Amino acid sequence: MASVKFIINGQRKEVDVDPGMPLLWVIRDYLGLTGTKYACGISVCGACTVHIDGDQVRSCVLPVSAAEGKNITTIEGLSENNDHPVQKAWIEEQVPQCGYCQSGQLMAAAALLEKNPHPSDEEIAQTMGAVLCRCGAYPRIKKAIKRASGV
């Protein structure tokens, strides 16, 4: 067991857990923030994507010890009122079906647009091609990102 401190969605937190435990399970099971999802556990699908110091990170393979002192944002902290540009675009384009992967999709899209407000199709494909959706919401994700980026 080890004590790990970080800031998550603007709040200081300290947890006492196995330092090798992936951040995903700390976020979900110890902090109760269940919007971040487990789906593959090997950093392939992107459902567990969070932001750490502004970068998108797959929390299912990141040991919690690596989050020491970092600033973490989860889907619950992306906006106060579900009104981040990607959230508004996702609702406008009616993207989610089952919705399970969408936290990861939104966090990946938000991180992309933060760094590159008007990405090209290729740049969008590079980021979003790494986040899987079994329901097949891809055509709508494409429209929503374009809407959010004002293209």
Add this chain to the structure above:
Amino acid sequence: MTVLSRRQFVQTASASSVFLVLGFVPDTRKSGNPSFLTSRLSDVDLNQFISIGTDGQITLFSHRPEMGQGTYQSIPMILAEELEVDINKVEIRPSIASNELYGSQMVVGSRSIQTEFDKLRKMGASAREMLKQAAANTWNIDTKDCQAVDGKILNKNGDSLTYGELVAEAARLKPQQDPPLKSTSEFKILGKPIPRRDIPMKTNGDAKFGIDISVPGMLYASIERSPVFLGQIKGYNQDEVLKIPGVKHVIETKRTVYDRERVGVAVLADSYWAALQGRKALNVQWDNQELEQVSDATIEKDSMEAAKNAGDELFGRGNAGAVFDSSEQVIEAIYQTPYQSHVPMEPMNATVNIGDGSAEFWGSTQNPNGIRSFISGKYGIPEDKVKINYTFMGGGFGRRSMTDVVEEAADLSKKSGSTVKLIWTREDDQTQGPFRASSMNVCRAVLEGSKVTALEHKVVAQEIRNQTGDNMTAGHQIMGGINTDYTIANLSVRGVLRKRHVPISYWRAVYHSTNPFAHESFVDELAHQASMDPIDFRLQMLDHPRFVRVLEVVAEKTNWKGAKPEGVGRGVAIAERSGAHFAMVIEVTRQGDTVVPTKITTALDLGICINPDTVRAQTEGSIVMGLGACYAGLNIEKGAVKQQNLNTYQLLRYDQCPEIETHIINSDAPPDGAGESGLPTVAPALANAIFDLTGKRIRKLPMDLKA
């Protein structure tokens, strides 16, 4: 059915027939967590679907669990249409799980709208008529002079009463069993692309899935099972595992999949991570016997041998055999499809407490009442003491219609005395199944000029409903998706049943996900053999109005008769699933050394479209899943699935998804199923397009796209 459930409802309700639903959790209103409790104390239920508060708040209950298919919205849309209320102002809530009140709540086979449409309209209309009668009584006039408009009853004098003002009186009235229904031309809600109410809670992390459930004092569980499906336990390392911090129990358990028991060793711990660490240390030794000899090669060899048998005739018209016997040239082709995994993004999980005389389930399921009766039957607990708390599902695709995971969690709860949250890993989900069946399809035909005089389609496959035992008679289930509407005089559909140790189950579109690949590819081969345009070739064999119409529309929208652009291949396919008729054209081009689809155009007729935007979403989703199944499949090696996770079993990605254009035919016919019907045509239309571009005929999935 409708009448019965209403009577039952009224009997269940209190003597005054005002059914006050007790118990409420305020925060469920905000989060939309299907938290299983109905309404506020001020709410009055007019029936099991409609509750109206004396303050005017209208709550509509959606009784089918939501896995992405959109019935969370489309069920209340049907109720609201007849009730005459604004769908965007009502509260939408999941209903409780109750056979007595709702009949089946199982979400399978794209059936929820098909089977519930009439019932839901009557429920809405009946409540509306009760409100009208209440107003008529108040004003002492005839109901004919009352009109329901947007949550109010109006009369000719310009008076109006809100539903909230009328509900207490209305609830005292006897519901009409056969209320007047609106004509389709009067619909204000149905047929409109109304935004789904579950979507905002799926963009901010609010929506709760089974895996998000937390119950005080619960233990987390993970189970090690043999990668070879029927392996037996020889031994494992219990003592070391129990020393791992957080681990509480090591318990042998089992689940039943279609009459076969599959054993495993569970580790229960105070965190999921600790349970996983314990599981890694178990080091279970398995006795897999001769099953390790099974591989793709042995399965294919078995199918090839079995295909020599005549099999059982599942559909027959004319005498195809006699035509084959007397013909000099019989065209034959063999098509193969692999096992597929469902891969709902939410791995299988269940949280269960088996108590003394009562039990509770929390989780994502396509079959809430099935779980209730399973637990009741297994533990001898009356059904009314088994509480089912169903949540949103992170995908289902058929996998969540089964009770096997609940069986494991219940067993572990009973044996440990704790509430147990069992979570399967992705590897468990990927390697344990049950899977979509693999198949071999043998197609034969005789052509005279451009006319098909005889066609035989033989399916060699496992059948979901007949996986064990000695009965080797193939059932009709395995002929799904074979088009008997082609007006071929001599047509025979045959099945040869195989039984294997690889477990299979329902997967989106079921046998419609495999047979049409063979059937519509073969029809395309015949068209080319006859030197005919593939659409004209199909049309000359069709008098089914829906098939003709969707083919004509898709031809028009793709400019099929016009000049084809340089470097583009086009393929067409048609299929029926869940009553819905689809035609699809796929365009492909070369990119580097591979062929890729660039555009998919589909025309569909599924009767009345409740929410066209949901139908479009389901069509897009079916196409994406169907395309993924063209590119990837499971391999069986040494009796087990080779692909352990999503790095080797690759789902379709964003950057592989072509443009999709969906054309919905307007119709007044009763609604058919939308959830799977876009899938069957994808593989054959793509294979036919690749042939058009490259001359290479693909008869085995997954496809080799190198060209």
